[in-house]
Amino acid sequence: MDTARLEAFTDGVIAIIITIMVLEIHVPQGRDLAALKADLPVLLAYVLSYVNVGIFWNNHHHMLHVTERVNGKVLWANLVLLFWLSLVPFVIRWIDEAGFASAPTAAYGVVLACGALSYTNLQAQLIALNGPESRLARATGSDFKGKLSIVLYLAAIVLAFVQPWAAILIYVAVALIWLVPDSRIESLMKK
Numbered sequence: 722m723d724t725a726r727l728e729a730f731t732d733g734v735i736a737i738i739i740t741i742m743v744l745e746i747h748v749p750q751g752r753d754l755a756a757l758k759a760d761l762p763v764l765l766a767y768v769l770s771y772v773n774v775g776i777f778w779n780n781h782h783h784m785l786h787v788t789e790r791v792n793g794k795v796l797w798a799n800l801v802l803l804f805w806l807s808l809v810p811f812v813i814r815w816i817d818e819a820g821f822a823s824a825p826t827a828a829y830g831v832v833l834a835c836g837a838l839s840y841t842n843l844q845a846q847l848i849a850l851n852g853p854e855s856r857l858a859r860a861t862g863s864d865f866k867g868k869l870s871i872v873l874y875l876a877a878i879v880l881a882f883v884q885p886w887a888a889i890l891i892y893v894a895v896a897l898i899w900l901v902p903d904s905r906i907e908s909l910m911k912k
Contacts, residue, residue, distance in 0.1 A: 763817035802839035827881035834874035
């Protein structure tokens with residue numbers, strides 16, 4: 722089967738995830754900008770989460786555009802990825818209620834790490850189906866950024882129990898690494 726239905730389904734689920742994330746943000750009590758101060762942590766968590774979900778969506782979109790076909794294994798791998806991304810609003814809510822305490826900050830990293838592992842698995846399933854000479858296989862190569870991201874997420878999860886803000890900085894660093902889509906996939910999309 723082709724990739725169109727998988728991409729449309731993923732787009733819909735990610736749109737719902739983003740909608741749920743924004744609905745979790747409460748209107749501040751007060752009439753001036755000072756009223757935002759209490760809600761600043763959850764707003765920052767929302768921004769980081771929006772960027773992270775957007776990065777997964779953007780790279781997923783690019784990955785499917787250089788993929789010719791999908792199968793049942795790919796569909797299940799995609800569902801696992803969407804499961805982890807659907808937990809982002811939950812951990813943002815936990816951060817909102819508990820602050821950037823160790824456990825919610827680590828849980829945020831667990832969700833991101835499992836999302837990254839799921840994305841890697843989805844990519845592997847697509848390459849296995851479409852072949853080692855497929856456009857996706859050639860574009861991803863050794864996937865250094867993907868492997869580095871997982872290592873950084875795991876380090877941040879551990880660090881969250883020592884210094885939660887340092888873990889948050891690592892989550893931001895990983896997002897910055899992925900902010901620009903892979904130029905190898907971009908060049909293949911033009912062909």
